[in-house]
Amino acid sequence: MPAVAMTVNGKSVTGDVDARTLLVQFLRENLRLTGTHVGCDTSQCGACVVHIDGKAVKSCTVLALQAAGAQVATIEGLAPNGAPLHPMQAAFRENHGLQCGYCTPGMIMSAIDIVNRLGHDLEDKTIREELEGNICRCTGYHNIVKAIAAGAKAMQGQPAGQQAAE
Amino acid sequence: MYAFTFHRPTSVRQAANLLGKHEDAKLLAGGHTLLPTMKMRLAAPAHLVDLSQIEGLSGIELKGRSISIGALTKHVEVANSDVVKRNLPALAELASLIGDPAVRHRGTLGGSVANNDPTADYPAALLALGATVVTNKRKIAADDYFKGMFETALEPDEIIVKVTFPIAKKAGYVKFRNPASRYAMVGVFVAKRSSEIRVAVTGAGGNGVFRVPAFEEALKKRFSPKSLEGLTIPAEGLNSDIHGSAEYRAHLVGVIAKRAVAAAVETPEVAVSDAPENGA
Structure with a gap:
């Protein structure tokens, strides 16, 4: 399984993931950051919005591997x-x-x-x-x-x- | 989603080699069409080639009388670009109407053009403005590029590098959105250049984006919404689905074309001859 490394809420994180792992799955299941929700899973509802490099994106429509090297911010990082x-x-x-x-x-x-x-x-x-x-x-x-x-x-x-x- | 191997090349050449080597490979740009399609198992490529680490595929440049936009340029960047807003405001407006803000942070010009969804916005702009699709192999005129629903002139190992849009004297884009999907039920891009007037329609055609010669002829006499009064297009060959019949869409094309001309007339004329030679 490919390895992935990124920064989440200011902390460096790594993981081995199946290539098809979505960013939201990686956040919730690997990192246990369950504040980010999955609503529709079709990039319409916005329950999964996180910031990648400072911009709001739908994490159900981004592969974890696409976020490699990126700065990711989730709701947990706000406070x-x-x-x-x-x-x-x-x-x-x-x-x-x-x-x-x-x-x-x-x-x-x-x-x-x-x-x-x-x-x-x-x-x-x-x-x-x-x-x-x-x-x-x-x-x-x-x-x-x-x-x-x-x-x-x-x-x-x-x-x-x-x-x-x- | 079925399993695949993920690749992250750092040059267009590497990406093209991967496409050449693996028959069942797909390019990944913003991923906002491809990934949902893969989730629904309507696409199942064995290899995904992520273009995001390739330098030089993104950016907006004014070059003489045209604007050159890199394939990986995101919708939000086109919508907010001063160069685009000043010289081709209809194109900035079009980009600002795609999806929603989070989608516009990921979706790219090249992705939209390569996919050629029959309800996507960019194809109408390319066809109406007479844009040129620049690939790693050649330059393709918009007229020769769109080949039907989800079909383009691109060869299997061909990669879009940028698109150049000639600056129009006047241009307007109006879209009538499907209220659920936000895709165009009908979108009309009208462009008036010194040489010609073009009207391109997206969303309505069963075979993708198309021009309306009858509207173009009428607008040559006078570039005004009034010139399209009473004109419509045949319903034959238009999309017909739960959102609207072919007849409904045919009617909408006339209405939205008039609004697009009105929008074009309202924008101040762009002085093409002395367009400022200013990059970003």
């Missing part, structure tokens, strides 16, 4: 070892931006990516458009949009190192 919640996580809690919570890790990773790309002052319309690839089957979008707008503002002035959880 490691009991650190205070990342401002975007705090905003989701504050605004009740979740119901069942299944889509939340992907929503939060996408939300941080939106802020990284578009800044801290986000209109609701922009947020809704940007969430095109994240589906909440509870349809709790209203509070998710509120949470992202608040989280985007709260991320302002945050030390640069914390922006992307790498």
